[in-house]
Amino acid sequence: MYLVVEQLLNGLQFGLLLFLLAAGLTLVFGIMDFVNLAHGSLYMMGAYFAATFVAWTGSFVLGALMALGATLLLGIALEYVALRHLYGRDHLDQVLATFGLILFFNDAVRLIWGPAGLALPLPAWLTVPVQIIPGVYYPAYRLMIIVVALAVAAMLYLVVMRTRIGMLIRAGASNREMIGALGINIKLLFTLVFGLGAALAGLAGLMQAPILTVQIGMGENILILAFVIIVIGGIGSIRGAFMAAIFVGIIDTMGRAFLPDLLRKVLSGAAASTAAPALSSMLIYLLMAIILVLRPEGLFPAARR
Amino acid sequence: MKKAFWLAGAMALALAQPAMAADSVKIGFVSTFSGPTAVIGNDMRNSFELALDHLGRKIDGKPVEVIYEDDQQKPDVGKQKTEKLVQSDKVDFIVGYIWSNVLLASLKTAVDSKTFLISANAGPSQLAGELCSPYVFSTSWQNDQTPQAVGTYMNQKGVKSVFLIGPNYAAGKDMLAGVKSTFKGQVVGEEYTVWPSQLDFSAELTKAKNSKAESIFVFYPGAAGVQFLNQYAQAGIKQQIPLYTAFTIDELSLPLQKDNALGVPGAQQWVNDLPNEENKKFVADYRKKYPGLRPTFYGAQSYDAANLINSAVVAVKGDLTKKDAMKAEMEKVNFKSVRGPFKYGNNHIPIQNFYLQDVVKDAEGQLSLKTVATIVKDDQDRFHDKCPMK
Numbered sequence: 001m002y003l004v005v006e007q008l009l010n011g012l013q014f015g016l017l018l019f020l021l022a023a024g025l026t027l028v029f030g031i032m033d034f035v036n037l038a039h040g041s042l043y044m045m046g047a048y049f050a051a052t053f054v055a056w057t058g059s060f061v062l063g064a065l066m067a068l069g070a071t072l073l074l075g076i077a078l079e080y081v082a083l084r085h086l087y088g089r090d091h092l093d094q095v096l097a098t099f100g101l102i103l104f105f106n107d108a109v110r111l112i113w114g115p116a117g118l119a120l121p122l123p124a125w126l127t128v129p130v131q132i133i134p135g136v137y138y139p140a141y142r143l144m145i146i147v148v149a150l151a152v153a154a155m156l157y158l159v160v161m162r163t164r165i166g167m168l169i170r171a172g173a174s175n176r177e178m179i180g181a182l183g184i185n186i187k188l189l190f191t192l193v194f195g196l197g198a199a200l201a202g203l204a205g206l207m208q209a210p211i212l213t214v215q216i217g218m219g220e221n222i223l224i225l226a227f228v229i230i231v232i233g234g235i236g237s238i239r240g241a242f243m244a245a246i247f248v249g250i251i252d253t254m255g256r257a258f259l260p261d262l263l264r265k266v267l268s269g270a271a272a273s274t275a276a277p278a279l280s281s282m283l284i285y286l287l288m289a290i291i292l293v294l295r296p297e298g299l300f301p302a303a304r305r
Numbered sequence: 306m307k308k309a310f311w312l313a314g315a316m317a318l319a320l321a322q323p324a325m326a327a328d329s330v331k332i333g334f335v336s337t338f339s340g341p342t343a344v345i346g347n348d349m350r351n352s353f354e355l356a357l358d359h360l361g362r363k364i365d366g367k368p369v370e371v372i373y374e375d376d377q378q379k380p381d382v383g384k385q386k387t388e389k390l391v392q393s394d395k396v397d398f399i400v401g402y403i404w405s406n407v408l409l410a411s412l413k414t415a416v417d418s419k420t421f422l423i424s425a426n427a428g429p430s431q432l433a434g435e436l437c438s439p440y441v442f443s444t445s446w447q448n449d450q451t452p453q454a455v456g457t458y459m460n461q462k463g464v465k466s467v468f469l470i471g472p473n474y475a476a477g478k479d480m481l482a483g484v485k486s487t488f489k490g491q492v493v494g495e496e497y498t499v500w501p502s503q504l505d506f507s508a509e510l511t512k513a514k515n516s517k518a519e520s521i522f523v524f525y526p527g528a529a530g531v532q533f534l535n536q537y538a539q540a541g542i543k544q545q546i547p548l549y550t551a552f553t554i555d556e557l558s559l560p561l562q563k564d565n566a567l568g569v570p571g572a573q574q575w576v577n578d579l580p581n582e583e584n585k586k587f588v589a590d591y592r593k594k595y596p597g598l599r600p601t602f603y604g605a606q607s608y609d610a611a612n613l614i615n616s617a618v619v620a621v622k623g624d625l626t627k628k629d630a631m632k633a634e635m636e637k638v639n640f641k642s643v644r645g646p647f648k649y650g651n652n653h654i655p656i657q658n659f660y661l662q663d664v665v666k667d668a669e670g671q672l673s674l675k676t677v678a679t680i681v682k683d684d685q686d687r688f689h690d691k692c693p694m695k
Contacts, residue, residue, distance in 0.1 A: 003515045010507040116344050117528060119561040122539065129541030139540045142507070211539070212504045213531045213561055215341045221502050257508040260496065273497050277473040281499045 002136045007257040008250065009132075013142045015249020016149035020204035021222060022229040022241040023156060024197030030236015031173045032190050034083065035091050037098040039201050039226065040219025041105035042078075046071045046202025047209040047218060048109060051118040060123045067206050068199055075198020079191050087190070106216050117215035120206075145207050152203065153242055160238060169193060173236050228284060232291050234298025243299060248284050255280030329368045330618055330625070333390030335383060335411065336401040336425075338375040342501075342527040344557050345403055345603050346375070349425060351595050352604030353400070355587070356611030358594070364615050365623040372396065376407050378501065383407035384414065391418045397625050398423060400610045403526075403603065405429040405448060405475035409436075416440055419628060421635075423613060425606040428654065429475045430482075434691030437652040439632050444609040444642075445602075446574055447654045447686035448476050449483030452551045454572035454659035454680045455522065456487030459549055461680075466491040467549075468518035470509050470533075472500035472525065480524035480551055486687065493518040504532050510540050518546065526552045531561040538565040554664060556599040559672050566664045566672065574655070575605040575644040576662050576676040584643040599673070605643045612640040648683075652692035656685045 025039050049070045054063030082101070086094050122141055129137040160166035168189055171179045180186045205219070212218065229248055233240025260276035267275065291299065334353060336346035350373060357369055372394055376383035383402070390396045391414055399415050399422045402408040408427040415422040416438045424432070424443045433447040459467065467488060471477035477497060485492055493516045496509045513521050521542075525533045530553035537543055543565070550571040559566055577588050577600065587608055591600040600608075613635055620634035621627040636649050647657040660676045667673040 003511065006511045006515075007508055010511060014505060014507070115347065116557070117341065117531075117561060119531070119563060121563060127539050127541075137541065141539055211532065211536055213341075213528045213535075215528055217340055221504075253508050256498075256503075257512060273495060274473065274478075277497045277499045277503075281503070 003257075005133070005136055006138065007253055009138055009142070009146070010257075011250035011253035012246060013146050013249070014253055015246040016146055016153075017204055017208055018222070018225055018229055018249055019242050019245035020149055020152060020200050020207075022226040022233070022245050023153075023238055024200035025223075025226050026230040026233065026236055026238065026241045027169070027193055028197045029230060031169055031193055032087065033176075034087060035094045035098065036083070036197075037095060037223070038078075038101035038105065039197070040223035041102050042071060042075060042198045042201040043205035043208075043219040043222065044105065044109065044214075044216070045074055046205030047120070047214045048113060048118065049202070050206035050209055051120040051214045052113075054120060060126070064206050068202055071202025071205075072195050072199040075202075076191055076195040078198070079194040083194065084187065084190070102220070109216050115216065117213050120209040120214055122210045126210075141210060148203075148207065152200070156238055165192070225284070228288050230298075232288055232298060234301035237298065237300045240298055240300030247287070251283050251287060252280070255283040259283075329370050330364045330398075330614075331394065331396040332369065332371045332614065333387075333394060333396035333399040334371055334373045334401045335376050335386050335390070335399060335407075336373070337378045337403055338373065339377055342378055342403070345527060345601075348557060348598070348601050348604045349401060349403070349607040351598070352587075352591065352600055352607040353425075353611050355591055355594055356608045359586075359590070360611065360615055365618045367618075367623055376402075376404070378404055378407070380404075380406045380410035384410040387411035387414045391415060391420050396420065398614050400607065400614070401425055402427045405479070408432065409475060412436060412438075412441070421614075421617075421628075421631070423610045425610045426603055427476070428479075428686075430479050430686075430688050431475075433652050433654045433686045434688035435693075437692035437694055439653075439694060440628075442613065442635055442649070442653045443655060444613060445606045445655075446657070447688060448479030449486065449688075450684055450686050451572050451574070451659060452480045452483030452522070452524065453487045453687075454661075454684065455549050455551050455570075456484040458570070458572065458661055458680050459484075459520065459522075460487070460489050464488075464490055464520045464549075466493050466517075466519045468493050468513040468516050468521050468546075469495045470506070470513065470521065470523045471497060472503075472529065473497035474500045476526075477524060481522075483551075484522050490519075501529065504529065506533055506536050507540075510536060510542060514540070514542055514546065520547050520549060522549045522551075523553055524551045527558070528561075530554065530558045534558075534562045534565045534569070554662075554674070555603070556601045556674065559664065559674070563672065569664060570677075571662050572659050572680055573602055573662050573674075574657050574659055575602045576660055576674055578674075578676055579643070579645060579660075581641075581643070581645050583641045584645075587643045609640075609642050609644070612642070613638075616640040650685050650689045651694050652686070652689045653694075654686050654689065656683050658682050659684055 028034050028036050049067035050064050053066040054060055057063045086097055126141040128140050130140045132138050229244045233244030259280045263272035263276050336349050338346040374386035402424050403426045405427040409429055419440055422441045426445050428445050428447040469481045471481045548569050554566050554571055616639045617631040617634045621630045647655045650656050658679055659681050661678045661680050662674045663677045665675045
């Protein structure tokens with residue numbers, strides 16, 4: 001029983017982390033109609049900034065906050081210098097250009113930080129396990145990821161649903177030309193949205209960094225999952241991204257945790273241990289395929305444009 | 306017409322190449338030079354280059370030409386690069402291969418063309434058994450040997466039960482099978498993770514913790530080893546269940562694992578502090594040539610590969626067509642290995658010692674690996690009976 005609770009928490013934590021990444025992607029994709037493959041590079045930059053600033057300042061929290069600011073600025077600069085020239089273009093052009101950016105960022109990181117990767121050690125107060133309910137201990141840092149990600153999700157909800165900026169963002173998502181015609185500075189709005197998306201990716205990267213390593217290309221594998229999530233959740237929908245990310249996180253973790261044992265009941269030991277990892281990594285893609293068949297617009301599609 | 310002219314020219318060039326190659330020794334080197342595990346490939350290249358420096362950049366008076374190819378850690382790419390080296394570059398030797406799955410995909414190309422292949426790391430069980438070949442030599446080990454030594458050490462420590470975790474590919478399966486073959490206690494659980502994409506091991510660690518096993522054994526080379534150790538320490542399991550490793554802590558991962566690796570034992574056939582003269586020279590000159598870096602076992606094996614090639618070419622006085630004589634010479638191990646003396650088994654896999662290594666703070670205050678004891682002497686892999694070569 002405790003095992004199930006703990007694995008559920010593992011899934012939730014993984015899902016929430018994916019949400020941070022997917023939220024930025026779905027905002028940019030849904031509102032700006034812009035395919036940004038370089039989103040994973042911003043995730044990587046967040047992690048590299050955090051590793052650098054934490055080493056400089058000696059404080060994990062301060063370094064993380066500085067890294068967040070740096071990724072936000074980087075996102076805004078990137079939009080201003082390169083991406084805004086691509087809005088009118090075909091999706092294929094955007095894919096090509098942002099793929100180029102992935103290569104650019106990977107080599108820039110190799111030049112600046114070297115090929116070996118960096119470490120982002122946790123402060124001592126985050127490396128202890130915490131007792132959440134009697135008998136169940138959970139790593140403090142993973143618990144912190146859950147809390148921070150939930151807070152960010154709540155904040156995003158409030159900003160998008162309750163503020164004027166949020167209203168403009170929603171308006172932009174449903175009809176871009178119209179809000180432009182109403183005298184709203186759509187260019188500035190897009191820059192802000194892209195910056196916000198970049199900061200969210202950076203946050204995901206810097207929070208993931210102590211668990212994984214900070215290394216070149218770390219954003220590429222995880223970006224695929226982020227795309228799966230926005231397809232499942234419905235493109236442009238933050239709520240959809242949130243639900244889908246938690247689904248994906250839990251399904252992936254539960255699959256890895258319990259599928260091998262289930263398979264061992266039907267198959268021989270060796271066959272089961274070979275098949276289980278392959279099968280469990282397929283589960284989320286199966287989910288995506290089923291959703292695409294039943295609800296091609298995703299679970300929570302954004303308002304029609 | 307013009308096209309035909311160019312085509313003819315290109316073909317003439319292609320035909321001319323082997324004639325030019327005759328007065329140099331051509332070596333193809335396949336390893337991973339891009340992506341997160343490129344640091345391993347770089348270390349192998351650094352060590353191979355250092356070995357060539359020590360040989361005066363010449364083998365038996367002939368200049369050496371090394372063509373480095375990146376396998377991107379993918380079996381299909383590794384196979385293509387091997388085909389390119391064999392068919393269009395017409396190399397005399399192919400060296401390298403970190404990954405067992407890449408080597409297995411590339412093996413047939415090299416063997417069919419009778420090009421000598423020297424594995425400087427990968428040691429899949431098939432290579433030691435039914436796929437052994439007169440043209441293939443290893444300067445590393447068979448995958449099972451190192452974890453077998455770990456299993457033996459765990460028996461010496463009186464460990465009663467273990468939970469095994471490893472990646473789901475050729476080497477991962479060999480490694481876990483290796484521990485199981487020598488460990489006398491109970492194997493409580495066995496988990497395979499998706500390789501190389503899975504980086505979060507929370508589900509597996511949770512299971513290991515709840516299995517009430519007395520110990521955990523893992524095999525995670527490269528960056529995955531850093532991630533595993535971080536997560537193991539963060540989950541607080543380090544204080545509860547001791548960890549035993551194979552190929553998870555080395556000089557490349559240690560600067561990233563930091564204190565999380567302190568006191569975590571592993572087994573290895575080469576450690577940087579082995580007290581023979583060749584090794585002292587190798588380690589000292591490596592650190593001089595590449596400031597800030599330290600050689601790993603991957604490098605040591607690549608260094609040995611260069612010297613093995615040298616011994617073969619010198620023995621036939623540079624006549625690279627005498628393949629049988631070269632094979633016979635290499636079987637004698639007529640060079641001084643940085644791991645100390647070893648012999649080849651019938652399957653061209655080393656029969657060698659395995660040492661217990663531990664992570665300690667060295668005189669410079671840096672974390673480093675240290676030889677603690679010899680776990681097994683003159684260990685031969687357990688697949689050599691299946692190799693048809695006698």
